Amino acid sequence: MPTRAFVSPWSLSRWLDRSSLLLFFAAWELAPRAGGLLETFIAPPSVVLMTLWELLLSGELCDHVTISLGRAIAGFTGAALIALPLGFLLGGNFRTFERIVTPVLRFLGQVNPFSLFPLFIILFGISELSKEAMIFWVCIWPILFNTITGVKGIDPLLVKSARSMGTGVVPLFFKVILPAASPGIFTGLKMGAGTAFFMLIAAEMIGASCGLGWLVWNAQINFQIPKLFAATVVISVLGMILNMLLVTLERRLLGWLDSSPNH
Amino acid sequence: MAGVVDVPQQIQTDAKIVVKAITSVFHLKKTRTEPAREFIALKEINLEVKKGEFLVLVGPSGCGKSTLLDILTGLAQPTSGAVYIDGNKVTGPALDRGIVLQGYALFPWRTVRQNVEFGLEIKKVPKRERRAISDNFIHLVGLDGFADRFPHELSGGMKQRVAIARALAYDPEVLLMDEPFAAVDAQTRESLQDELLRIWEATGKTILFVTHSIEEAVFLGDRVAVLTPNPGTLREIVKIDLPRPRHNSDTRSSAEFGWIRRKIWELLQNAPHESRHHLNAVPVAEAISPTASL
Amino acid sequence: MRLPAAVNSLLLRSSGVLIFLILWETAPRLAWVDPYFVPPLSIVVREIWLLLETGDLSRHLLVSSWRAVTGLSLALVVALPLGIILGRWLTGLASALEPLLRLLSQINPFAMLPLFLLFFGIGETAKVAVVTWVTLWPILFYTIIATRTVDPLQIKSAAALGVSRSEMLCKVILPAAVPTIFIGIRIGASLTFFILIAAEMLGAGSGLGWLVHNSAMNYLIPRIYAGATFIVLLGFLLNRLLLYIEASLSIWQGSQSGSPVAGQSRASSWRPDRGSAVAGTAILVLVLILGALEVRRLNQEALAGASSSSSHAKHFGTPADSSDGGL
Structure with a gap:
C-alpha cells in the first residue's frame, strides 16, 4: 500500500548504516566552513548540538517541549472524546442522519484551520485555549470521518454470527463492533495526531509567546541561527518519535490485520 | 406480528x-x-x-x-x-443452537483459540474451563498447533474448521x-x-x-x-x-x-x-x- | 427507475447543507450565538460581495492560487523526472538515498518556514519555495513507488514486442503509474493550502492568508469568514481540477476506489472527456500567467511605496529590509 509506505517509519537501525545520511550530515557540517552566505545562514550540526545542550541545561528546551506537547495532547484528547462517540452514532445508528450531515461535515472538515485561527485568537486571546481549539479543530475531522467509515464498513456477517450466539448489546459493542471498527478508528487517530503536531508548530508561530513553534519563529526574528536550527531539529525529531510510537502502537493493536493488499 | x-x-x-x-x-x-x-x-x-x-x-x-x-x-x-x-x-x-455461516465470519482480531472461545465468553464460562474446552475442539477439527494463529494466516478450509469448532464449543x-x-x-x-x-x-x-x-x-x-x-x-x-x-x-x-x-x-x-x-x-x-x- | 432515487438522495444530501446555511443565518440573528463573533450568513455574503466589487478578493485569490500552482508545478518539474529515474533505472541509488529522503520529508515543513523566510526574505520566492518543498515529497515518493511497482508482466510483454526505452516509458510505465502518482499530487495539493495560508499569515502583504490575518488584526470579523470561505473554495477547486485531469489521464482505470484521499468518492464516479481535461489544464496555466502578472504588479507597487507601506511587517517585527527576492 503506497500510503503506508509514505508514512512508514524507518527504523533506527536501518538508516544508521546508510551512507547517504552520513554524507548529508558531513555536507551540512562542512558547508558553513566554506564561508560567505552559507556561513551566515547555516549552523553546522556540531554548533546545533552544542546549542541544544545549552538549551537543555538552562531548562528552556524542556519548558517549550512540555508546553507544546501539552497543547497537542489537550486538543487531541478533546477531539477524540467528541469524535469517537459521534462517529459511532453516525456510522452505526443514524445512517439517514449521517447522509444528511456528511456534506456539511465535509465542508467544515475542508475549512483550513489557519483561516479559523485568527478567529480563535480573537475569541480566546493568545491563551492556551486558542491553540487547543485549533488542534481540536484539526484533529476532530480525520477521527470523525474515519470512525464513521470504520463503523459503516463492519462486516455484517460478523455481527450476525455474534448475534446468533445470543450476544447482548453491550458485549456486542465491546467484543465485536469496537474491534471490528478499530482499524478505521486507529487510522483516524493516527492522522489526527500527525496533523495535530504539524499544525501546532504553525499555530505557535502565528500566535503564541512560548512553545516550540514560537521558539523557531523567535529565533528567526532575532537572527539566532544556531537556535533556529536547534529548534527545527527538536521539532523534527519529536515528530519522528511521534510517528514511530504510532506505528509501534498500530503493530501492537492491529497485528491481526491482514497486511497483504488483497481487497 | x-x-x-x-x-x-x-x-x-x-x-x-x-x-x-x-x-x-x-x-x-x-x-x-x-x-x-x-x-x-x-x-x-x-x-x-x-x-x-x-x-x-x-x-x-x-x-x-x-x-x-x-x-x-x-x-x-x-x-x-x-x-x-x-x-x-x-x-x-x-x-x-450453534451456527456456521458460509463466509466463515471469524473475528479477524481474535486468534483461533479466542474465536473458538467466543461463545463461552458470552456464556460466562471461567477462563480455565474455556481453555480446556477450546483445546478439545481445536483438536477435534484437527487444528492442533494453530491455536494462536490469526484467521488471515489460515486457508479457507482451516477457517471453516475454526467456524465449526466455534459453533460446537459452547455445546x-x-x-x-x-x-x-x-x-x-x-x-x-x-x-x-x-x-x-x-x-x-x-x-x-x-x-x-x-x-x-x-x-x-x-x-x-x-x-x-x-x-x-x-x-x-x-x-x-x-x-x-x-x-x-x-x-x-x-x-x-x-x-x-x-x-x-x-x-x-x-x-x-x-x-x-x-x-x-x-x-x-x-x-x-x-x-x-x-x-x-x- | 434510478432517477427518482438519485433525486431523492440529492435532496437528502443537500438538506443538511440547507439546514446548516439557515442555522448560520438565524442563530446569530436570534442571538443564540454572539453575532459579533459569528456574523450571519447574509452579512458574510455582503462582505464577499464588497470585497469582490473592490477587486480585493479576486486579487488575493489570484495571488494565492498563483503561489499554490507555481509551487506545485515546480515540485512536479523536479519530482516527476527524479521519481521516474529513481524508481525505474537508478534503483540502487534510490535505496541508498531513501533514508535521507525520508529524513528530509519528515521534517515538519512549518519548522522549515522560518528558514525559508531567512533564505529568501518575505518575497514571493520564500512562499513558492515552501509550497514546492511541501509538495515535493509526496509527489516524489508516490512517483518512485508507482514506477517501481508497475506490473512486471506488462513490462515483459511490452519488451517482448521489442519496444524502445522511450516507448516503454511513455506507453507502459507512465500510464500504469499515473493513478498512484496522482495520489501523491493530491496529498501535496492539500498540504499546499495549509502551509501557504500559514506562510501568508506570517510573512506576506497579499494573498488569502494575509487577508484573513489582516482582517483579524483589524477586528473585521465578517471579512475573516469571507476569507475563510474562499480558502475552502480554492482548496476544493484545486482538488477538483486535479481529479479532472487525473480522470482523463487514466480512463482505462475502471474505478479508483483504491485511492485513500478522503471525500472524493462521489467525484470518482464521474468521468470527463479529454476536452474538459484540456480546459482544466488551461485554467491552471491561465492562473499561472495572470497570477504572475498580478504578483509582479503588486511587488512593483510595494517597491514604489517603499518600506512605509509594509504595515503588516510591523505586526511581526519582520526585518523591514527583507531582501525581496521577488520573481
Whole structure:
C-alpha cells in the first residue's frame, strides 16, 4: 500500500548504516566552513548540538517541549472524546442522519484551520485555549470521518454470527463492533495526531509567546541561527518519535490485520 | 406480528426441531415512492428433525433456505408459524443452537483459540474451563498447533474448521449450517464433508445443513428436504438409505448414490409450474447442478 | 427507475447543507450565538460581495492560487523526472538515498518556514519555495513507488514486442503509474493550502492568508469568514481540477476506489472527456500567467511605496529590509 509506505517509519537501525545520511550530515557540517552566505545562514550540526545542550541545561528546551506537547495532547484528547462517540452514532445508528450531515461535515472538515485561527485568537486571546481549539479543530475531522467509515464498513456477517450466539448489546459493542471498527478508528487517530503536531508548530508561530513553534519563529526574528536550527531539529525529531510510537502502537493493536493488499 | 400471537409457546413433541407452518413474507420496495410488493420467501413450511439426525435442506438460490435458517437461529421472525426446539418456541438467538455461516465470519482480531472461545465468553464460562474446552475442539477439527494463529494466516478450509469448532464449543444441541462449504475448493470440500460426518458421529449433535449442492446433500444427510422457489415451498423429503459410516468409503461412487442424486435433481427440475417459470429465467444449470460439488 | 432515487438522495444530501446555511443565518440573528463573533450568513455574503466589487478578493485569490500552482508545478518539474529515474533505472541509488529522503520529508515543513523566510526574505520566492518543498515529497515518493511497482508482466510483454526505452516509458510505465502518482499530487495539493495560508499569515502583504490575518488584526470579523470561505473554495477547486485531469489521464482505470484521499468518492464516479481535461489544464496555466502578472504588479507597487507601506511587517517585527527576492 503506497500510503503506508509514505508514512512508514524507518527504523533506527536501518538508516544508521546508510551512507547517504552520513554524507548529508558531513555536507551540512562542512558547508558553513566554506564561508560567505552559507556561513551566515547555516549552523553546522556540531554548533546545533552544542546549542541544544545549552538549551537543555538552562531548562528552556524542556519548558517549550512540555508546553507544546501539552497543547497537542489537550486538543487531541478533546477531539477524540467528541469524535469517537459521534462517529459511532453516525456510522452505526443514524445512517439517514449521517447522509444528511456528511456534506456539511465535509465542508467544515475542508475549512483550513489557519483561516479559523485568527478567529480563535480573537475569541480566546493568545491563551492556551486558542491553540487547543485549533488542534481540536484539526484533529476532530480525520477521527470523525474515519470512525464513521470504520463503523459503516463492519462486516455484517460478523455481527450476525455474534448475534446468533445470543450476544447482548453491550458485549456486542465491546467484543465485536469496537474491534471490528478499530482499524478505521486507529487510522483516524493516527492522522489526527500527525496533523495535530504539524499544525501546532504553525499555530505557535502565528500566535503564541512560548512553545516550540514560537521558539523557531523567535529565533528567526532575532537572527539566532544556531537556535533556529536547534529548534527545527527538536521539532523534527519529536515528530519522528511521534510517528514511530504510532506505528509501534498500530503493530501492537492491529497485528491481526491482514497486511497483504488483497481487497 | 399479528400471526405470531396465536401460536402456542410450547408443544408436546419427541422431535428436536419442529418447524410449524412457517410463512415468511417480505415487503419489497425498489424505490421510496413505489408501493410495496409482497414477496413470499417461505410458504407453509412444515418440518420435523429428530434428535441426533442429520437433515439437509437443498434447493436453488432464492428458495428461501437461508431465510428459514435465519428463523431457526432466531435472527429473523416468521410472518406466521413458529419454530420449536425441544417443544419450546424460538423467540431469539440463544446458545442452544450453534451456527456456521458460509463466509466463515471469524473475528479477524481474535486468534483461533479466542474465536473458538467466543461463545463461552458470552456464556460466562471461567477462563480455565474455556481453555480446556477450546483445546478439545481445536483438536477435534484437527487444528492442533494453530491455536494462536490469526484467521488471515489460515486457508479457507482451516477457517471453516475454526467456524465449526466455534459453533460446537459452547455445546449447542443443534448445529445450523448455512452453505458452510460453498466457498472452499472441491478437494477441501470433500475432506471437510468427511470431517463433518466424523464430528457428527463423535458428538451426536442434531444438524440442519443448508446447501445448493445435491451431491453434498446426498452424501451428508439422513434425510434431504427439497425446497423449490417462488414461493419457497417444501417439495419433498427424501430419505437417504446409504449405509453409514459414509466417510472413508467410496460412497460417492456407488450406484445407489448416483440414483438418489438423480432423483433429487429431477424433483428440482420438475418443480410446479410457477416455479419452473422462475427456473427458466435463471439458467437452471447454474442455479442447481448435480455436479456442483464434483 | 434510478432517477427518482438519485433525486431523492440529492435532496437528502443537500438538506443538511440547507439546514446548516439557515442555522448560520438565524442563530446569530436570534442571538443564540454572539453575532459579533459569528456574523450571519447574509452579512458574510455582503462582505464577499464588497470585497469582490473592490477587486480585493479576486486579487488575493489570484495571488494565492498563483503561489499554490507555481509551487506545485515546480515540485512536479523536479519530482516527476527524479521519481521516474529513481524508481525505474537508478534503483540502487534510490535505496541508498531513501533514508535521507525520508529524513528530509519528515521534517515538519512549518519548522522549515522560518528558514525559508531567512533564505529568501518575505518575497514571493520564500512562499513558492515552501509550497514546492511541501509538495515535493509526496509527489516524489508516490512517483518512485508507482514506477517501481508497475506490473512486471506488462513490462515483459511490452519488451517482448521489442519496444524502445522511450516507448516503454511513455506507453507502459507512465500510464500504469499515473493513478498512484496522482495520489501523491493530491496529498501535496492539500498540504499546499495549509502551509501557504500559514506562510501568508506570517510573512506576506497579499494573498488569502494575509487577508484573513489582516482582517483579524483589524477586528473585521465578517471579512475573516469571507476569507475563510474562499480558502475552502480554492482548496476544493484545486482538488477538483486535479481529479479532472487525473480522470482523463487514466480512463482505462475502471474505478479508483483504491485511492485513500478522503471525500472524493462521489467525484470518482464521474468521468470527463479529454476536452474538459484540456480546459482544466488551461485554467491552471491561465492562473499561472495572470497570477504572475498580478504578483509582479503588486511587488512593483510595494517597491514604489517603499518600506512605509509594509504595515503588516510591523505586526511581526519582520526585518523591514527583507531582501525581496521577488520573481
